[in-house]
Structure formats: C-alpha cells, structure tokens
Amino acid sequence: MADVKSGPNPLFLREEDLRQGIELLFYAYRDFTAEPDAMLAKIGLGRAHHRVVYFVGRYPSITVTELLGILQITKQSLSRVLGDLVEQGYVAQRTGTKDRRQRLLTLTEKGLELERHLSDAQRARIAQAYRNAGAAAVEGFRTVMLGIIDQEDRARFQPAIPKR
Amino acid sequence: MADVKSGPNPLFLREEDLRQGIELLFYAYRDFTAEPDAMLAKIGLGRAHHRVVYFVGRYPSITVTELLGILQITKQSLSRVLGDLVEQGYVAQRTGTKDRRQRLLTLTEKGLELERHLSDAQRARIAQAYRNAGAAAVEGFRTVMLGIIDQEDRARFQPAIPKR
DNA sequence: GAAATAAGTCAACATGGCTGACGTAAAATC
DNA sequence: GATTTTACGTCAGCCATGTTGACTTATTTC
Numbered sequence: 001m002a003d004v005k006s007g008p009n010p011l012f013l014r015e016e017d018l019r020q021g022i023e024l025l026f027y028a029y030r031d032f033t034a035e036p037d038a039m040l041a042k043i044g045l046g047r048a049h050h051r052v053v054y055f056v057g058r059y060p061s062i063t064v065t066e067l068l069g070i071l072q073i074t075k076q077s078l079s080r081v082l083g084d085l086v087e088q089g090y091v092a093q094r095t096g097t098k099d100r101r102q103r104l105l106t107l108t109e110k111g112l113e114l115e116r117h118l119s120d121a122q123r124a125r126i127a128q129a130y131r132n133a134g135a136a137a138v139e140g141f142r143t144v145m146l147g148i149i150d151q152e153d154r155a156r157f158q159p160a161i162p163k164r
Numbered sequence: 165m166a167d168v169k170s171g172p173n174p175l176f177l178r179e180e181d182l183r184q185g186i187e188l189l190f191y192a193y194r195d196f197t198a199e200p201d202a203m204l205a206k207i208g209l210g211r212a213h214h215r216v217v218y219f220v221g222r223y224p225s226i227t228v229t230e231l232l233g234i235l236q237i238t239k240q241s242l243s244r245v246l247g248d249l250v251e252q253g254y255v256a257q258r259t260g261t262k263d264r265r266q267r268l269l270t271l272t273e274k275g276l277e278l279e280r281h282l283s284d285a286q287r288a289r290i291a292q293a294y295r296n297a298g299a300a301a302v303e304g305f306r307t308v309m310l311g312i313i314d315q316e317d318r319a320r321f322q323p324a325i326p327k328r
Numbered sequence: 329g330a331a332a333t334a335a336g337t338c339a340a341c342a343t344g345g346c347t348g349a350c351g352t353a354a355a356a357t358c
Numbered sequence: 359g360a361t362t363t364t365a366c367g368t369c370a371g372c373c374a375t376g377t378t379g380a381c382t383t384a385t386t387t388c
Contacts, residue, residue, distance in 0.1 A: 013291050017302075019222065020321065022283065026215070026310040029193045030167035030236060031314045046343055051190070054317020058183065064366060064382070072194060076346055101354050101365040119186065126185035127177050129311025133304065138181075140297065144187040148292025150195045157184065210374050228335060231357040243336065261386055267384045 023044055027147075035121035048081045049090075050118050053107065057115040061104040063096070090114055189312075194328055199285035212245045213254075214282050217271065220255055221279040223267040229259070 036050050055070055056062055064082075068075055082105075084090040090111035096102030107115060129136050146154050171248060188206055200214050228246075232239055242323040246269075254275035260266030260312055295300050310318055 013294055015287075018287040018308075019293070022218070022286050023222075023320070024306065024313070025193060025196055027314075027317050027320075028309050028312040030176070032189055032312060034236075050346055054186070058187075061277070065364090072198075073344085074345085074346065076367075080344075084263050085244060088262065097364095099355070099365080103366070117385085122186050123179075123182040125312055126182050129308050130177055130181070130185065132311050133307040136300075137304030137307040140301030140310035142184070143297040143301040144293050144305035145192050147296050148192040148196060148289055150191075153191050153195075156187070157193075157231075212375060229333090237375085238377065239335075240378085246374075261333080263386070265383095267335065279330095290329085 031120060032125060035125075036118045039118055039121070045084070046081075048077075049085060052078070052081055052085060053090060053111055053115045056105045056121060057107050059111065060106050063102045063104060065102075067105065085111070174321070196286060196289060197291075200282040203282055203285070209248070210245075212241070213249060216245055216249060217254060217275055217279045218283060220269045221271050221276065224270050227266045227268060229266075231269065249275070 003158055006147060012064050013076045033047060037047055040050055051071060052067070055067060059066070063077070064078070068078055082091065089108055092108050094106070096104050116146075118159065133141070142157075146157060150158075171224060197211060201211055204210055204214055215235060216231065223230070224280050228239065228242070232242055235242065246255065250257060253272055256270050256272050256275075257267045258270070298304070306321075310321060313321075
C-alpha cells in the first residue's frame with residue numbers, strides 16, 4: 001500500500017511532501033511549455049524546435065555535439081529539427097576554424113526574433129513568479145532545482161570563475 | 165538583439181536570472197523523468213502510462229474526466245494508454261454508484277507496485293534535493309513553483325480546508 | 329421527452345523520440 | 359605516413375504519444 005499518511009521521518013520529509021514535489025514539477029512544466037507550444041503550432045514547428053532555438057541562442061557558435069549533450073537525444077532526432085530550422089532560415093551553420101569538422105550553429109536575425117518571441121511568455125511567467133515570491137524564495141528555488149539536476153550539469157549554473 | 169547583459173531592472177530581475185529559471189526547469193525536468201522512463205521502457209510502457217498510474221494512485225476512484233483535466237490531453241490519447249493499463253491489470257475500473265456513467269479508476273495491487281517502483285526514483289531525487297537544501301529553501305521552491313503553475317491548479321496544493 | 333454529459337470507438341495524421349547501417353572529411357595517434 | 363578516432367550527416371524504418379473529426383451508447387439533468 002502507498003504509505004500516504006505516514007508520520008514525519010527523522011529527516012523531516014513526509015511521503016506527502018515528496019508527492020507534492022513530484023506534482024509541482026509536473027504541473028509547472030506542463031504550464032510552462034503550453035504557451036510556446038501554442039505559438040509554435042501556428043508556424044508549423046514543435047517543442048523540439050524551440051529547444052534547439054533556445055540553446056543555440058544561449059550558446060552562440062555551439063557545436064552539434066555540445067547541443068546533443070544538452071538535449072540528450074540522438075543525432076538523428078536532432079538532425080530532423082535542426083534541418084528544418086536551417087532550411088527555414090532560423091539557424092545558420094558555419095565550419096569551425098579551429099576544428100574544421102565542426103559545424104558551429106548560430107541564430108539568424110529571424111531566429112533571434114523567434115527565440116525572443118517564444119521565450120517571452122516563459123520569461124514573463126518566471127518573472128511573475130519570482131516577483132511574487134521574493135528574493136529569498138528565489139534563492140531557495142534555485143538551490144532545490146540544482147539539487148534535482150544531475151551533478152554533471154550543475155556546473156552550467158555556477159557563476160563564471162573569476163580570473164585572478 | 166537579446167538583452168543578455170542588461171543591468172538590474174527596478175524589480176531586481178535581470179535577463180540572465182530569467183534565462184537561468186528557464187534552464188533550471190528544462191534540466192530538472194529532463195533528469196527527473198529519465199529514470200522512470202528507462203524503467204518503463206523495459207516493460208514496454210512509456211511516460212504517458214506513468215502519468216496515468218501516478219494520478220490514479222494519487223486520487224483513487226478518480227473519473228476519466230477528472231484525469232483528463234489534470235493531464236490536459238484528449239480522451240483519445242488517454243484512452244490508448246488507459247486501455248493498455250487496464251488490459252495489463254495495472255488499473256481497475258468500476259462503475260460510479262452516484263453517477264453510473266462514470267468509470268472510477270483505481271490501481272490494482274500490481275498497479276500500486278508499479279507506481280511505487282517508478283516514483284521511488286523520483287521521490288529519492290526530491291528527498292535528496294530537499295535534504296541538502298534545507299527547510300527554508302524548500303519553502304521558497306514551493307512558493308516559486310506555485311507561482312509558475314496556472315492559477316486554476318494552485319488550489320490542488322493548498323492544505324485541506326480544516327472543518328470548523 | 330429533450331438536451332446535456334460521461335465515456336468509448338474508429339480512422340487518419342503529425343511530432344519527436346529510437347535503432348541500425350553506412351559514408352565522408354578532418355583530426356589525432358601510433 | 360598509415361591507421362584510428364571523431365564530428366557530422368544520411369537513409370530507412372519503427373514506436374510512443376499527441377492531434378482532429380465523426381459517431382455511438384448509456385445515463386443524468388432540465
């Protein structure tokens with residue numbers, strides 16, 4: 001039987017608290033993606049395109065391998081959406097100078113505009129939530145979210161190492 | 165151009181903070197779903213099955229309409245996965261007594277076991293993150309996540325109204 | 329008695345994952 | 359300098375999960 005109403009355990013975490021955590025993630029992600037999904041549908045693109053546009057915008061000149069590492073999908077899956085984006089002029093590719101096997105990806109003006117448009121809804125949602133919650137809550141949010149993310153990717157959120 | 169390095173605005177939120185929020189959600193959800201997805205793949209089920217099993221476990225005797233309201237998918241989509249789960253003996257249906265049009269859904273023993281198994285990985289991840297972050301951070305996490313969720317579903321997280 | 333609701337069904341389609349096999353160019357290694 | 363590894367791409371086919379639209383049945387509500 002699911003031990004739904006067990007008492008507090010020595011670490012202060014009740015079954016119910018954990019369930020709530022699971023559900024917060026489910027509902028937040030569901031609502032967080034709904035708006036961009038609706039916009040994308042109008043121009044014949046999907047969530048996968050959004051992710052690529054987002055991360056190419058985030059890391060200009062990112063390589064295909066790096067992008068695959070972030071998205072955790074196969075290159076065949078990426079190739080489909082990336083192909084669409086290049087074909088439709090959202091993403092530009094150029095050969096790497098240091099390593100000429102690499103294809104460095106950047107957003108075109110059109111791509112930048114799409115990225116801004118799509119992520120605006122998400123930014124607004126986050127901004128609203130942050131503002132209403134206050135700085136201390138935001139700090140707690142960051143800490144917990146980082147704890148949920150696999151160790152390997154936590155470094156992405158660390159402030160750049162100051163040169164000394 | 166994306167205003168990535170603009171200074172703090174009067175509400176303390178910088179473009180960079182918002183980007184970070186977006187990314188925290190992306191990575192957390194990606195890693196949060198990876199483990200159960202791998203388990204599900206071994207028994208020929210998918211994430212959609214997990215969601216149904218989860219919410220039927222969460223709300224025993226839930227109706228199909230209520231479940232659709234939570235998942236925000238069409239009944240045709242639900243019917244496929246629900247059909248699999250009933251057929252394979254994870255979920256039991258019985259006719260509502262008050263309203264005999266309804267099919268009330270509950271987990272069988274087998275379903276309870278599956279739910280526990282799948283969600284254990286998620287619970288462990290949350291528990292770990294909560295423990296490392298501390299009670300205050302968890303409170304902040306909850307507050308921000310609630311702010312991200314659409315108004316309509318926030319009530320699900322309110323403590324049951326005490327009878328007076 | 330008529331209308332609305334809960335649930336199910338059939339058919340067709342799109343998206344975005346996957347595996348497997350294979351190819352090419354460039355870089356790195358022996 | 360030859361071999362191996364890496365980065366990237368491609369073709370083909372499959373699966374899971376979402377969609378729309380049309381229609382049915384049983385039951386409840388008005």
